[in-house]
Amino acid sequence: MKFGEILLQAGVITKNDLNAALSVQTKNGMALGRILEDEGLISDRDIIDILARQFNLPVIDAIHESSVSEAVLELIDCDHALRTVVFPLQICNDGLEVAISNPLDFNTLDRLAFKTGRNIHPVLTTPTAIFKAIKRFYLKESPAETSPGTYLLVIDDHDLYRSTICSNLKQKGYLPLFTVTVEEAIHIAQQTTPRLILVDTCLKAVSSQMIFERLQQNDSTGNCPIIALTANTTAEEEAFLLRLGFFDVIAKPLNYTRLQARIERALHFYYHGAAPPYAHPFQNDAAHALAG
Numbered sequence: 313m314k315f316g317e318i319l320l321q322a323g324v325i326t327k328n329d330l331n332a333a334l335s336v337q338t339k340n341g342m343a344l345g346r347i348l349e350d351e352g353l354i355s356d357r358d359i360i361d362i363l364a365r366q367f368n369l370p371v372i373d374a375i376h377e378s379s380v381s382e383a384v385l386e387l388i389d390c391d392h393a394l395r396t397v398v399f400p401l402q403i404c405n406d407g408l409e410v411a412i413s414n415p416l417d418f419n420t421l422d423r424l425a426f427k428t429g430r431n432i433h434p435v436l437t438t439p440t441a442i443f444k445a446i447k448r449f450y451l452k453e454s455p456a457e458t459s460p461g462t463y464l465l466v467i468d469d470h471d472l473y474r475s476t477i478c479s480n481l482k483q484k485g486y487l488p489l490f491t492v493t494v495e496e497a498i499h500i501a502q503q504t505t506p507r508l509i510l511v512d513t514c515l516k517a518v519s520s521q522m523i524f525e526r527l528q529q530n531d532s533t534g535n536c537p538i539i540a541l542t543a544n545t546t547a548e549e550e551a552f553l554l555r556l557g558f559f560d561v562i563a564k565p566l567n568y569t570r571l572q573a574r575i576e577r578a579l580h581f582y583y584h585g586a587a588p589p590y591a592h593p594f595q596n597d598a599a600h601a602l603a604g
Contacts, residue, residue, distance in 0.1 A: 315345065356438040392427070394490065468515075474490050489506060498532060498533055509539065524558060537559035542562075
């Protein structure tokens with residue numbers, strides 16, 4: 313049974329609600345549950361309670377307040393946990409207990425079993441609870457301290473680039489949140505409130521204009537500077553990206569000293585209300601193109 317049908321059968325939504333949400337999903341590709349939440353028809357906790365009854369699965373709350381061993385955390389790396397919205401809980405006799413929010417995502421469960429070499433025992437919880445646990449146990453943020461100015465969201469579907477960028481950002485003291493699609497990025501941003509977004513404008517099957525518009529239209533990603541990373545280093549391309557509204561444009565392959573300076577510059581000017589100066593001749597060319 314599909315997720316929408318489960319909610320319909322449980323009496324949480326009406327047939328009209330479902331049809332309207334499916335129509336929105338056809339246009340933007342968002343998850344059905346997220347659409348219904350945005351419309352105020354259900355909460356993430358409603359979803360979990362319904363799915364728990366439907367699939368006869370246990371529910372767990374406040375994972376971030378529990379104790380999780382390093383040996384368990386090593387079974388699923390932070391990147392994978394963020395992208396798939398899962399969190400390892402404990403090793404049991406015949407497998408691994410994993411907190412999930414979507415028991416219908418059989419591909420993720422199968423991949424986890426293959427990746428860990430263990431039987432996966434799913435335990436349901438909300439995405440919010442999973443992200444809180446990821447922040448505490450993987451990103452080492454204690455419940456008592458928050459660093460709202462350090463979360464940076466990286467969207468890049470090239471594994472090597474994404475890994476290298478995130479490693480560099482961690483060395484500089486930032487807390488990078490990495491993903492491969494705009495949809496995943498928006499989902500993560502709704503839980504973490506990043507202060508800046510770095511996005512590869514050459515994502516597969518998505519135009520740079522569509523990337524920017526999707527990020528700008530969402531409340532969680534539309535209020536922070538977005539820096540474009542591009543392998544197309546022509547002045548015309550940079551002018552086009554700046555015209556779209558990207559705060560800055562950085563050419564690939566990346567120079568990480570320059571990347572660090574640009575990030576600091578964006579955070580300073582964006583959050584302190586000053587207009588960003590153009591930093592180098594390539595950008596000056598783009599500025600002139602915009603003016604013309």
